[in-house]
Amino acid sequence: MGHNQTLVDNLLRILPYVRNEETDAMAMGMGMGMAEIRDRLAALQNPVPDDKQIRRTLLKLDSVGSVGATRGKLWYSTLRRTDFHIQNMNANMAMAMCALKQVADRHLPAVVLDDLATTFDSAWRYLETHRSQPAIGPAHDWARKILRIDGTHPTVLPTVPAEVYRQVSGALYYNRKLSFRNTPFGEKAPADRLYVMTPLAMVDRAGVLYMVAWGASQPGRRFLFRMDRLSEVRLLDEAADPDPTFDLQDYVRREEALNFDPGEETRIRLHAAEPVLDDGRRQRHPLREFWLSADQMIDEDEHGFTLTATVRPSVMLWQLLHGHASSIEVLEPEVIRERFAREARELARRYL
Secondary structure, three states: HHHHHHHHHEEEEHHOOOOOOOOOOHHOOOOOOOOHHHHHHHOOOOOOOOOOHHHHHHHHHOOOEEEOOOOOOEEOOOOOOOHHHHHOHHHHHHHHHHHHHHHHHOOOHHHHHHEEEEEHHHHHHHHHHOOOOOOOHHHHHHHHHHOOOOOOOOOOOOOHHHHHHHHHHHHHHOOOEEEEEOOOOOOOOOOOOOOEEEEEEEEEOOEEEEEEEOOOOEEEEEEEEEEHHHEEEEEEEOOOOOOOOOOOHHHHHHHHHHHHOOOOOOEEEEEEEEOOOOOOOOOHHHHHHHHOOOOEEEEOOOOOOEEEEEEEHHHHHHHHHHOOOEEEEEEHHHHHHHHHHHHHHHHHHHOO
């Protein structure tokens, strides 16, 4: 018998059994801490694996669950989740689980992903095994028919280290504080300051992950950190400082924190050219397909159309307008028109 199988058998032998995870594990505090697990294993095998190997093995076992934060986590044995779910598996459930897996690594806590890993695999195997059946074949092929493109720019998205995601998502999930260092924009090394803050949310903006956090010493102030710039991230065994006034949807909508450098609302008026093509049809401008605001209006003319909308100037707005700079003319307000004129002169200086 291999060393790993011996460890699995011994873990399942010593862990207390919990029949109903939803109630018994939490209400009765059932489970075994890492120190006790190590001591009990010492009586069954030699040598005793280190904590990292024990924890890694526990996370892989489908019939093992846990409660509590990282250091105070209690482990127990329970029903095999895969067996329980597979007996209820059908094409729709399997397809939904496979679709969830495509986005789950940015929308679920790492501890939940660990628990779902076997279920994701089982869903995929279910569709693969039954793909020849007429009712399941379309579900198997669905993943090849949908695609989400995160950004509109041809850039390589920054990667968030798995352990950073695990610590941040864990702090959010368990309502704990987090300590970390941050690398400021333009710098290559983390700053000296060690932050101790309460994470409030994670936001995926066009494929880049951000953490919204705050500290009780500065009530009402929320800070935005790019997660790929975080280092030395550690989930603390301290309860989070609740921010009762924080609402994520309201935060993004009203403060437009993720639009970057937002200005005051203004009324913009621009003309979009739609030249006549060789076949006599007019070229349809892309701005017809998007709304810049709910009060947007379009006035048609023989050369295209004039668009009027209430907007909040921001980096995102500049990127959109600059993407169509050769086919639009900003008419109002003067400050935005002058900005485009100034940048046009600079482009002419560089290229002509």
